Amino acid sequence: MTTSTTHALDQAIRLQMTAANQFSGHCDETYLNMVGPFGGMTAATLLNAALQHPARLGDPVSLTVNFAGPVALGDFEVEATPLRTNRSTQHWLLLLRQDGEVMTSATAFFANRRETWSEQVAACPQAPAVDELPRMERHERAWFKHYDMRYISGVFQPGGEESNDSLLWVRDEPPRPLDFAALTAIGDIFAPRIFSRRQAFTPAGTVSMTHYFHATQDDLQRAGSDFLLGQAGASRYHHNYADQIAHLWASDGTLLLTSTQVAYFKE
Amino acid sequence: MTTSTTHALDQAIRLQMTAANQFSGHCDETYLNMVGPFGGMTAATLLNAALQHPARLGDPVSLTVNFAGPVALGDFEVEATPLRTNRSTQHWLLLLRQDGEVMTSATAFFANRRETWSEQVAACPQAPAVDELPRMERHERAWFKHYDMRYISGVFQPGGEESNDSLLWVRDEPPRPLDFAALTAIGDIFAPRIFSRRQAFTPAGTVSMTHYFHATQDDLQRAGSDFLLGQAGASRYHHNYADQIAHLWASDGTLLLTSTQVAYFKE
Numbered sequence: 001m002t003t004s005t006t007h008a009l010d011q012a013i014r015l016q017m018t019a020a021n022q023f024s025g026h027c028d029e030t031y032l033n034m035v036g037p038f039g040g041m042t043a044a045t046l047l048n049a050a051l052q053h054p055a056r057l058g059d060p061v062s063l064t065v066n067f068a069g070p071v072a073l074g075d076f077e078v079e080a081t082p083l084r085t086n087r088s089t090q091h092w093l094l095l096l097r098q099d100g101e102v103m104t105s106a107t108a109f110f111a112n113r114r115e116t117w118s119e120q121v122a123a124c125p126q127a128p129a130v131d132e133l134p135r136m137e138r139h140e141r142a143w144f145k146h147y148d149m150r151y152i153s154g155v156f157q158p159g160g161e162e163s164n165d166s167l168l169w170v171r172d173e174p175p176r177p178l179d180f181a182a183l184t185a186i187g188d189i190f191a192p193r194i195f196s197r198r199q200a201f202t203p204a205g206t207v208s209m210t211h212y213f214h215a216t217q218d219d220l221q222r223a224g225s226d227f228l229l230g231q232a233g234a235s236r237y238h239h240n241y242a243d244q245i246a247h248l249w250a251s252d253g254t255l256l257l258t259s260t261q262v263a264y265f266k267e
Numbered sequence: 268m269t270t271s272t273t274h275a276l277d278q279a280i281r282l283q284m285t286a287a288n289q290f291s292g293h294c295d296e297t298y299l300n301m302v303g304p305f306g307g308m309t310a311a312t313l314l315n316a317a318l319q320h321p322a323r324l325g326d327p328v329s330l331t332v333n334f335a336g337p338v339a340l341g342d343f344e345v346e347a348t349p350l351r352t353n354r355s356t357q358h359w360l361l362l363l364r365q366d367g368e369v370m371t372s373a374t375a376f377f378a379n380r381r382e383t384w385s386e387q388v389a390a391c392p393q394a395p396a397v398d399e400l401p402r403m404e405r406h407e408r409a410w411f412k413h414y415d416m417r418y419i420s421g422v423f424q425p426g427g428e429e430s431n432d433s434l435l436w437v438r439d440e441p442p443r444p445l446d447f448a449a450l451t452a453i454g455d456i457f458a459p460r461i462f463s464r465r466q467a468f469t470p471a472g473t474v475s476m477t478h479y480f481h482a483t484q485d486d487l488q489r490a491g492s493d494f495l496l497g498q499a500g501a502s503r504y505h506h507n508y509a510d511q512i513a514h515l516w517a518s519d520g521t522l523l524l525t526s527t528q529v530a531y532f533k534e
Contacts, residue, residue, distance in 0.1 A: 062475040083372055086335075235481070237387075238483070260527045262329050
């Protein structure tokens with residue numbers, strides 16, 4: 001059995017505090033994407049700075065990550081500043097730098113959450129059981145092999161159906177208990193919508209991504225290391241940019257994450 | 268005819284550059300909400316700092332605003348820093364302070380956009396003509412009177428239907444040609460989802476909001492000073508927080524904005 005401290009994800013997001021509000025980390029080839037590392041892992045790393053910060057209050061409710069430039073292999077610095085701490089909420093500014101230059105900027109909002117009236121509006125879509133679906137076997141990008149992805153529809157592949165929407169089961173490979181960092185990374189699991197929409201490759205990439213964490217610690221614990229169901233769609237593709245609206249549900253149907261992003265596409 | 272320079276919106280978002288990356292502004296009672304000014308106007312003000320900045324490149328593609336504390340009546344400072352400028356894109360950090368304390372933080376992404384393959388996925392909902400609907404006549408908040416809002420469904424009012432979703436026509440009052448600042452403000456026009464869902468008041472407010480601007484300058488010009496159609500829904504209400512996913516269309520059906528936010532609610 002793999003313990004969480006030796007999982008590739010935990011290696012990738014590992015940070016060392018070097019001074020007040022300052023952390024150092026290292027990017028290797030494990031989760032490499034087309035240009036730089038898988039954006040979900042960069043997002044998880046930035047969130048991790050706030051999660052590990054001694055001044056942290058509560059749990060993440062929202063996270064926005066702006067991908068300003070490709071993170072290069074090697075060391076990086078993360079500056080994590082609690083911009084404002086209220087009685088039960090906290091606002092963060094998170095900056096990832098290499099050679100003094102900002103590669104990724106982020107803001108996060110944390111809070112102590114109490115029990116309230118609750119209701120889930122977005123019902124979990126119908127989907128075949130995980131066991132009935134083949135695992136996606138693709139190796140173009142290093143990070144693919146660290147996720148077990150089982151597409152139900154909207155996969156980007158030669159001869160695939162042109163679709164704005166994608167639906168898949170996904171979990172870390174090997175399995176790893178879900179936490180805020182892992183959920184953050186999985187929230188970026190979907191290929192740019194334009195790939196499946198046109199079933200054609202064009203240079204593309206996320207420029208800004210926002211996660212809203214519905215999941216509380218209880219929800220995460222219940223989700224465990226089981227598969228999550230993810231669904232993503234788009235509203236408009238226009239003049240180099242398209243949005244994406246996505247949701248992730250636990251296998252018991254609990255909505256864990258609402259995520260949006262805007263992605264560049266070349267033509 | 269009201270010229271754009273004398274419109275209340277232009278007064279509200281007006282900024283004076285005081286030093287490199289530094290602007291000063293003033294908050295008066297014009298757009299006052301329950302606690303502090305209407306969040307949409309604060310968002311528009313922050314965006315305006317980047318729009319007016321001498322180093323500005325291109326047009327806004329995304330904007331995230333975090334409401335850390337209530338902006339008080341009186342003067343404020345905005346620090347607008349271009350974190351990174353690439354060949355055709357630019358990343359901004361925007362901080363609004365009063366008495367040295369961060370009240371609102373924001374990040375924005377700007378880009379020069381070129382013509383590409385385009386497609387609108389999110390179709391404009393069916394709605395009765397504006398003239399067939401009464402204007403919402405409510406005066407609890409100062410900012411209401413600066414918008415002409417005509418609800419088709421999901422209005423929060425005594426005896427109203429319990430609904431997660433709201434649909435309305437909306438424009439500035441008096442009419443004002445649409446630009447990125449006005450669109451930013453209108454993107455926050457919807458009441459917290461929990462109000463219409465339960466048709467009951469609870470302390471509530473947006474803590475983080477993200478806009479994706481599908482609208483290019485051409486789209487804005489075509490939209491003119493006509494009504495926009497806005498639709499908002501929610502995915503989950505849980506432990507003090509709920510998300511909102513919204514869209515704004517021009518009267519010709521063009522999707523101008525995808526907006527998400529997460530809002531606090533007390534119980």
